[in-house]
Amino acid sequence: MNLRDAIDHAKPEIIDDEIGHDEIISFLRKRGLDNKPVILNVEGKKVAKNFVASRELLGRYLGVDAYNIARELAEVERKGAKVEIVDFSELDVGKTEVNLYDLPVLKYFPRDGGRYITAGVVIARSGETYNASIHRMMVLDETSVATRLVPPRHTYLLWKEAVERGEELEVAVVIGVHPLFLFASATRLPEGEEFSYASRLMGGLRLYRKDNLLVPDSEIILFGRITAERVREGPFVDITGTYDRIRDEPKLVFDEMYVKEDFIYYSITPGGREHQMLMGVPYEPVIYKFVSNVCKVKNVITTPGSCHYFHSVVQIEKRSEGDAKNAIMAALAANPSMKGVIVVDDDIDILSYEDVEFAVATRFQPDRDFVVVSGARGSSLDPSAGKTTSKWGIDATKPIGREDEFRRII
Structure with missing residues (x-):
């Protein structure tokens, strides 16, 4: 070809x-x-x-x-x-x-x-x-x-x-x-x-x-x-x-x-x-494989707003509390240049920014679900970074046992 x-x-x-x-x-x-x-x-x-x-x-x-x-x-x-x-x-x-x-x-x-x-x-x-x-x-x-x-x-x-x-x-x-x-x-x-x-x-x-x-x-x-x-x-x-x-x-x-x-x-x-x-999409299967080692991964995308490089959305089938946090750490480890990860449930359309934002708005609490890693190696392409960078993760998944409270009707 x-x-x-x-x-x-x-x-x-x-x-x-x-x-x-x-x-x-x-x-x-x-x-x-x-x-x-x-x-x-x-x-x-x-x-x-x-x-x-x-x-x-x-x-x-x-x-x-x-x-x-x-x-x-x-x-x-x-x-x-x-x-x-x-x-x-x-x-x-x-x-x-x-x-x-x-x-x-x-x-x-x-x-x-x-x-x-x-x-x-x-x-x-x-x-x-x-x-x-x-x-x-x-x-x-x-x-x-x-x-x-x-x-x-x-x-x-x-x-x-x-x-x-x-x-x-x-x-x-x-x-x-x-x-x-x-x-x-x-x-x-x-x-x-x-x-x-x-x-x-x-x-x-x-x-x-x-x-x-x-x-x-x-x-x-x-x-x-x-x-x-x-x-x-x-x-x-x-x-x-x-x-x-x-x-x-x-x-x-x-x-x-x-x-x-x-x-x-x-x-x-x-x-x-x-x-x-x-530059960014080749990392999606790498993230997918890394996350699959710690939980049931459904899908991964790198986001267009982050140049398909600095942020990703990871969709998982949550089976126990802590799965999303482990997914965050695994995803960040998969690509050292990546800066942020949002983890969502499998009812969220990961190609829809509105759907992902809905998950953050209704399933995420900053004092409980926000992960920050300081002093990590990042990308030289990030103009906001110095010798090291901070990285973050958002757990925007539903709590186990309370799924009905978060089920969308419309």
């Missing part, structure tokens, strides 16, 4: 009006398309956006509804992984001169440090295993970018080990992949599991071998080296919609570029709903 196979599921609006590479955000806002799947004409080239910008869209690719995503992802490891490897020559792409300005790379906001590749999946080899992860890349010139590598994540460690050996880290960067491959690349997994996880999500995965690297079916494929040289990267708008700080990051130099005929470039809007979905 590839990006073009996903078009039937995403049903994007296709816009033929030509737009400049630095005009996209204002154009989408004026049209009310910020979080809608679209294929745009950017200076004569096709740009796709927002194919993973809602739970409904992600559910379509997975074959489930918006309510069953966490449960489906929690069970996906039980599916068999079918990975087929063939020669790179079988992929329908043509080699072209490396020139990043031939791609419709976007500048999203006026204060951005430059034009950014935001949906580039970096594939690197570690022995006999491979790592695939999404990294933002600020274009420096025709052949190089500044690549944000977050320590101590896997690509950073591979690069650091290569530099310590006096080498450069060989990588492939693929742009325009199937949305489920993009989702798998955004998911934190055990070392070397990205390809098998993507295969389980997609019902099979074909990879193309070129020299020491494997790549999926992609619209654009770049081969290059992450060097020891560091260059200034940023500013860049991160998941909260606020600017991240400027850093010195490794320079990635590209040596080869391959593209499909009439290629479709893929772009993720920084701080947009798709960015948040890709």
Whole structure:
């Protein structure tokens, strides 16, 4: 499966009006398309956006509804992984001169440090295993970018080990992949599991071998080296919609570029709903599994108001007093970046903010049901946090034995 196979599921609006590479955000806002799947004409080239910008869209690719995503992802490891490897020559792409300005790379906001590749999946080899992860890349010139590598994540460690050996880290960067491959690349997994996880999500995965690297079916494929040289990267708008700080990051130099005929470039809007979905929703099955160790969990979502990252709602089947408190602690342990959890009963619609607020309003007492944890490690993306953060949990469940008093009639 590839990006073009996903078009039937995403049903994007296709816009033929030509737009400049630095005009996209204002154009989408004026049209009310910020979080809608679209294929745009950017200076004569096709740009796709927002194919993973809602739970409904992600559910379509997975074959489930918006309510069953966490449960489906929690069970996906039980599916068999079918990975087929063939020669790179079988992929329908043509080699072209490396020139990043031939791609419709976007500048999203006026204060951005430059034009950014935001949906580039970096594939690197570690022995006999491979790592695939999404990294933002600020274009420096025709052949190089500044690549944000977050320590101590896997690509950073591979690069650091290569530099310590006096080498450069060989990588492939693929742009325009199937949305489920993009989702798998955004998911934190055990070392070397990205390809098998993507295969389980997609019902099979074909990879193309070129020299020491494997790549999926992609619209654009770049081969290059992450060097020891560091260059200034940023500013860049991160998941909260606020600017991240400027850093010195490794320079990635590209040596080869391959593209499909009439290629479709893929772009993720920084701080947009798709960015948040890709960062936060992969934690839902992790939270689901952690909570299942302490009580009967029914469902989990990360909330859109918290950028799908900082807060979650956990639905349980309460069987004894204390289940909700245990669920709070388990959920917070599942994702160190998470800041708040609301636990509700299984009669609450967790996708409805009004329903969740109703549970808080009618089943929660602050002096009895509010949990605060001080001095915990949080997320560097939270502008309110310092070296540590406070975390909270709300038990908005009905007391055992008094269920009839809380049953809704209308």
